[in-house]
Amino acid sequence: MxxxxxxxxxxxxxxxxxxxxxxxxxxTEGDRALYQSLYPSRFALPSSAEFARQVGLDVHPxxxxxxxxxxxxxxxxxxxxxxxxxxxxxxxxxxxxxxxxxxxxxxxxxxxxxxxxxxxxxxxxxxxxxxxxxxxxxxxxxxxxxxxxxxxxxxxxxxxxxxxRIVVPAEDLVVPAGLDFTDYDFVAAGEPHRFGDYEVGERIDHVDGVTLTDPEHVLATRLWQNTAKVHFNTQARPDGNRLIYGGHVISMARALSFNGLANAQLIAAINAGAHVGPAYADRTIYAWSEVLDKAETGAPGVGALRLRLVATRGRDESMTLRDEDGKYRDGVLLDLDYWALIPV
Amino acid sequence: MxxxxxxxxxxxxxxxxxxxxxxxxxxTEGDRALYQSLYPSRFALPSSAEFARQVGLDVHPxxxxxxxxxxxxxxxxxxxxxxxxxxxxxxxxxxxxxxxxxxxxxxxxxxxxxxxxxxxxxxxxxxxxxxxxxxxxxxxxxxxxxxxxxxxxxxxxxxxxxxxRIVVPAEDLVVPAGLDFTDYDFVAAGEPHRFGDYEVGERIDHVDGVTLTDPEHVLATRLWQNTAKVHFNTQARPDGNRLIYGGHVISMARALSFNGLANAQLIAAINAGAHVGPAYADRTIYAWSEVLDKAETGAPGVGALRLRLVATRGRDESMTLRDEDGKYRDGVLLDLDYWALIPV
Amino acid sequence: MxxxxxxxxxxxxxxxxxxxxxxxxxxTEGDRALYQSLYPSRFALPSSAEFARQVGLDVHPxxxxxxxxxxxxxxxxxxxxxxxxxxxxxxxxxxxxxxxxxxxxxxxxxxxxxxxxxxxxxxxxxxxxxxxxxxxxxxxxxxxxxxxxxxxxxxxxxxxxxxxRIVVPAEDLVVPAGLDFTDYDFVAAGEPHRFGDYEVGERIDHVDGVTLTDPEHVLATRLWQNTAKVHFNTQARPDGNRLIYGGHVISMARALSFNGLANAQLIAAINAGAHVGPAYADRTIYAWSEVLDKAETGAPGVGALRLRLVATRGRDESMTLRDEDGKYRDGVLLDLDYWALIPV
CATH class of the missing domain: 3.10.129.10 (Hotdog Thioesterase)
Structure with missing residues (x-):
């Protein structure tokens, strides 16, 4: 046996x-440091225990x-x-x-x-x-x-x-206990754009790109104790490539989205997500976002943006998700629909 | 001077x-996170502070x-x-x-x-x-x-x-103070196999493989402040390869052994170890184990398995350690003999 | 907009x-572990909370x-x-x-x-x-x-x-509150050489080399939330190379300087620094130091060495900074002038 x-x-x-x-x-705090090392995140809340305290949280998430x-x-x-x-x-x-x-x-x-x-x-x-x-x-x-x-x-x-459900209704979003954005520090956060500055339909090209490497994505994927063979073993696939864990692409795109969405501090929900294409080392990944919806929350100073986060292989300044025939455009890696919390 | x-x-x-x-x-907790990131370990005890507490330890090792x-x-x-x-x-x-x-x-x-x-x-x-x-x-x-x-x-x-001594006698094994496996959570640990399910002579093919990379092993070896030049400097050897620290192979093989030995939670002793062959980047490492001996311990619910852990370059489903002439088979990288603690 | x-x-x-x-x-402690993993540092003070306590510090820096x-x-x-x-x-x-x-x-x-x-x-x-x-x-x-x-x-x-100012005057150096090197543990620190053993003009070849890789320097640079595109994106430069963050070279050279300057435990000031040449993956970096000056400090047992730290591509046993025409010698990557604290 x-x-x-x-x-x-x-x-x-x-x-x-x-x-x-x-x-x-x-x-552990080791996870925080490794995450920082693996993804170019600059969101102030996970970066700074002081910022977390100032927005009313009793832990540093x-x-x-x-x-x-x-x-x-x-x-x-x-x-x-x-x-x-x-x-x-x-x-x-x-x-x-x-x-x-x-x-x-x-x-x-x-x-x-x-x-x-x-x-x-x-x-x-x-x-x-x-x-x-x-x-x-x-x-x-x-x-x-x-x-x-x-x-x-x-x-x-x-x-x-x-x-x-196609989308988590805004009224079902959970705002962390204590969260209060009324005295939000926009300077520390890095951008002035608040809830009211985003319009439904608006698209944001996040500008920056990151070239992927094999050691980085295997360090990440192993940290999460994800055991799928295709990520770690070049003998697991005929082409000898290590397929990059889709979550690595999600985290990379989310971190890149800081540039333009620096105040979208917390993810409240993921409505939908599709790994449209495979990602491999040596490709350079970019991201763009589209504002899909906006909602109030009951928490002081806290609004919610529903965002589409798209990761692409190479930069697509046109921010086009699909071809005329409705298929995902070549180079699209990720199409993620989520709710983020942002100061009103 | x-x-x-x-x-x-x-x-x-x-x-x-x-x-x-x-x-x-x-x-530090940073060492725990980096270890997790470097090796595919899923042993519940080092992974979970709750699991450690539940088996009677007053720290999270x-x-x-x-x-x-x-x-x-x-x-x-x-x-x-x-x-x-x-x-x-x-x-x-x-x-x-x-x-x-x-x-x-x-x-x-x-x-x-x-x-x-x-x-x-x-x-x-x-x-x-x-x-x-x-x-x-x-x-x-x-x-x-x-x-x-x-x-x-x-x-x-x-x-x-x-x-x-060729082997640490079972009576000399140190069981951590407080360790008690009588209410061991096999579901959390990931496998049902306990002390009584293993037989001396039994071999276990751990199935999974990991392809080695240079950045990963140098990050690991440096973390341990191991300074041997051959691990870090491509100019230190005529072939320009970075020789992988033998301990990196030990940790990789031990982590791979989870699949089949998930309940061998702690290493109590290493009886013998030989780095049979050198390891380099781009090789894919697999592991198999042989049960060499079994012993009771005085601790509640805790048994000890003496195991041979073999790391190989490429998978060897035949789990053959030596050729007919008694030499280690080509592709064997590590032959490690250790005692592990496991619930009875 | x-x-x-x-x-x-x-x-x-x-x-x-x-x-x-x-x-x-x-x-966080994750930063300490990652730093250890990225650079071959063996300085006892940041490595050991006990050592920090023994030299009078109330935190483990x-x-x-x-x-x-x-x-x-x-x-x-x-x-x-x-x-x-x-x-x-x-x-x-x-x-x-x-x-x-x-x-x-x-x-x-x-x-x-x-x-x-x-x-x-x-x-x-x-x-x-x-x-x-x-x-x-x-x-x-x-x-x-x-x-x-x-x-x-x-x-x-x-x-x-x-x-x-070309150099921070010795009297302006800040010695950490409580620092006391009078009972300094030279064995734990790894070398016997103290303040009095170094002479102005002395040069030290730090002997060891480290071959650079892309994943390591991007992990480092991202950890510091440094966003310069040239470090992360192979599409940001015509040659497709990722330029290595100059600070990565500083940290690598400082860590290599342990071998010969193990007791230069803390950096008190950086007087000047020039990134003389670009660094890329696959190059092997070495370091040498020159003692530029020496000074007393008011703290018990604590002296200050002013050091020039030079990083080179390939080892330069001649420790020559400039050619006869006064230009930096080919292969010099870094010329850093700093003050370190060392037991007298």
Whole structure:
């Protein structure tokens, strides 16, 4: 009997099944420093404990994506080790800031299954929930992945496709307890642009580019204990390239978006996300954003912007997402739809 | 008079000599994060402060190898700066968990000397002891290295070869104070296999591979303040390659062994170790283990497995250590014999 | 209206202007670990909390250059994003040790402006001051950079060239409160050489070399939130090379200088600095030092050495700074003049 984990195949999932993922993980100040070293982030709140205190928080949170990557990484050995592709995200909410000393666990419920017509693969839908050491929900999200069947001849399950919301409604956004932007320090934050300065439909070219390298993305992906072989092992793919973890691209694009969105300090929710194209070392990544919506929140001085964050291979000053035929334009790597909190 | 350290040569060592190594070093949460970033470790105990608390520890230890690499690194400038080869390890014991805030110092006693028949090199045996800020022994170990003579004409010392034990007896293993595996959380740890599930002679192919890169191993080796030139300087060797620190291979193999040995949470001792072949960037490293022995410990719920951990260049599903003529098989990089603590 | 920062051009600066830089940054133990991982430093004081305590400090400082790089990085988006070259440093003093938990802000005053005769660029002189969370000065320094004009036709300002001191006088050096080297542990520090063992004019070849890589310097530079495009983006320069941040070379050379200057534990001031040549990946960097001056300080057991630290591409055992015609010798990358504190 083998003792090693070969991961789950499509047949191993049933709707309603709950998987408790392994490897609880304590966040440390080392994570903050490594994140800073890996991504060109300059958001004042995760950078400065003083800034965090001044906006009413009683801890110094790490970036929301630190928590997301850690929580997500735990699901990989059970959900996506045999995945063909990570198809999408929805309904991701950040319920409370995470700070050094917090320990995360993740569990996932299978909420949908649909075999593909080729009979060789199927789509698995899960809702994952990361909780802290007090059992409080920290992050939850849905994602769906295409997974290999172990045996093409095994029968297809009854298809169940969950009804996921296209966007997290603004009234469901969680603003961290205590957050108050009324005395917000725009000089420390780096830009004067506030909620009222952004218009729906506006696009922002974030200007800067970063050339990707293999050692950096494997350091990042390993930090999150994400074990997918394609990221680490040049023998895992015919072309010998290490496929870059999609979350590395998300974090890089989010950090690049500082230039133009410096006051979008916190991510409150991820509405949708698609890894449109693969990323590899030596490519130079750029980002642009589009303002999709705006909303008030009940918190003092805090507004919410719904943003589309697009990462591209090479700079696209035209900021064009799709070709005339509706397909993603060549060079688009990421299309991420999220809510950020910003001073009004 | 030069002020720089040229390292010791074979003639500089005498049996009984004690060397106090420089550079005390405080362990931090940054070391934990970097270790996680450098090696694909998913052992629950060093990953989660909650898990450590639940198994009875009053600190959140870093991996034992963090302590070992730091303690070992201090010996390099005095013992092995002019080493031709690191020949072996024995009698390494971990006397107490190390956690952020602990400061390590190392001293070494020369316990053996034997000139080689070529008259140009000799073997130096040392017993090294790392102590914490309270002067308590944290780790001790023996190693022997082949060192250049300064002058081939200098006379050979009387040969002294210490009588080192082939294996640390199970009754000499130190179980950390308070460790109690009776309420061990197998779900959090990631695998159900316990002490009773492993049989002597059993081999486990750890399946996963990691492709090595130069920036990663130099970041690791420098973190441990190991100064051996061959790791950092492409001009230090005729072939222009940076030789990868053997400890990097140990840590990589230990982390890979999670897949099949997830519950072997702590290393209690290293009985023997040989760096069989050199490792360089761009090679993909795999690991397999063999169960060599099993033993009870006095601690509640805690058993000990004696394991052989083998790292290979490329995967060897046959898990063959030696050829028919008794030589290590081509591609074997590391043969490490250690005791791990595991729930019964 | 664009929301992104295009940086300031020569016309945007006026003498007397004060710029409050963005992105306050809290130092953490993660910074200490990453610094250790990036540079081969073995100085006992930043390495060991016990050593710091034993020499009278009530915190465990990070290396002075950690503070310098962080403080400097904040000035880049406002001062040198459009810089042609970083021309020099002067009058840099370290006013107090910085430790995890300290938060730095930086502001700069424009103290000089001089258009170049080509009409396309000009030199901007700034005095920058980094303060901690209590508003106390932590580091201040002057630097001058050559910056592009936005429009070659805009009129030249009246030239103002500040009168900067060639060297910080010894009596102006700040010794950290409490520092006492009378019971200094030379064994822990790694070398016996004290103040009295160094002579003015003495040169020390630091022997060791480190081969540079791209991932390492971008991890470093990003950690300091330095945003200059040329360090990160292979598309930012015609040759496709990532130019290595000059501060990376300073830190590498300072760490290499341990071998021969192990007791030069703290940097008290930087008198002058020139990045003589560009550094790129795959080059191997070495360092040598020259003792320029010596001075007493009022602190118990603490002397000051004024040192020239020279980084070279490839080893220069002749330790020659300039050719016969007075130009920097080919291969010189850095010429740094600083004051270090050392036990008498």
């Amino acid at each position: 083998t003792k090693t984990n070969a991961g789950n195949f499509f047949e191993d999932f049933t709707v309603g099944q709950v998987i408790e993922h392994a490897t609880p993980r304590t966040i 790490v970036e929301e994506l630190v928590g997301f990557h850690i929580a997500f990484g735990k699901t990989v050995p059970d959900v996506s080790l045999n995945a063909v592709a990570n198809l999408g995200y929805a309904e991701c909410r950040f319920h409370r800031p995470l700070a050094p000393g917090d320990t995360l666990r993740t569990s996932s419920e299978v909420i949908g299954l649909k075999e593909n017509s080729n009979g060789k693969t199927g789509v698995v839908y899960v809702r994952s929930t990361a909780t802290n050491q007090r059992g409080e929900v920290a992050i939850d999200w849905c994602r769906w992945v295409m997974v290999h069947k172990r045996d093409a001849d095994s029968p297809a399950p009854d298809p169940v496709v969950p009804d996921l | 030069t002020k720089t350290n040229a390292g010791n040569f074979f003639e500089d060592f005498t049996v009984g000599q004690v060397i106090e190594h420089a550079t005390p070093r405080t362990i 870093v991996e034992e190898l963090v302590g070992f690499h730091i303690a070992f690194g201090k010996t390099v400038p005095d013992v092995s700066l002019n080493a031709v080869a690191n020949l072996g390890y024995a009698e390494c014991r971990f006397h107490r968990p190390l956690a952020p805030g602990d400061t390590l110092r190392t001293s070494s006693e020369v316990i053996g000397l034997k000139e080689n028949s070529n008259g140009k090199t000799g073997v130096v045996y040392v017993r090294s002891t790392a102590t914490n800020q309270r002067g308590e022994v944290a780790i001790d170990w023996c190693r022997w290295v082949m060192v250049h003579k300064r002058d081939a004409d200098s006379p050979a010392p009387d040969p002294v070869v210490p009588d080192l | 664009t929301k992104t920062n295009a940086g300031n051009f020569f016309e945007d600066f006026t003498v007397g202007q004060v710029i409050e830089h963005a992105t306050p940054r809290t130092i 990070v290396e002075e250059l950690v503070g310098f790089h962080i403080a400097f990085g904040k000035t880049v988006p406002d001062v040198s994003l459009n810089a042609v070259a970083n021309l020099g440093y002067a009058e840099c003093r370290f006013h107090r040790p910085l430790a995890p938990g300290d938060t730095l802000r930086t502001s700069s005053e424009v103290i000089g402006l001089k258009e170049n005769s080509n009409g396309k660029t000009g030199v901007v002189y700034v005095r920058s001051t980094a303060t901690n969370q209590r508003g106390e000065v932590a580091i201040d320094w002057c630097r001058w950079v050559m910056v592009h004009k936005r429009d070659a036709d805009s009129p030249a300002p009246d030239p103002v060239v500040p009168d900067l």
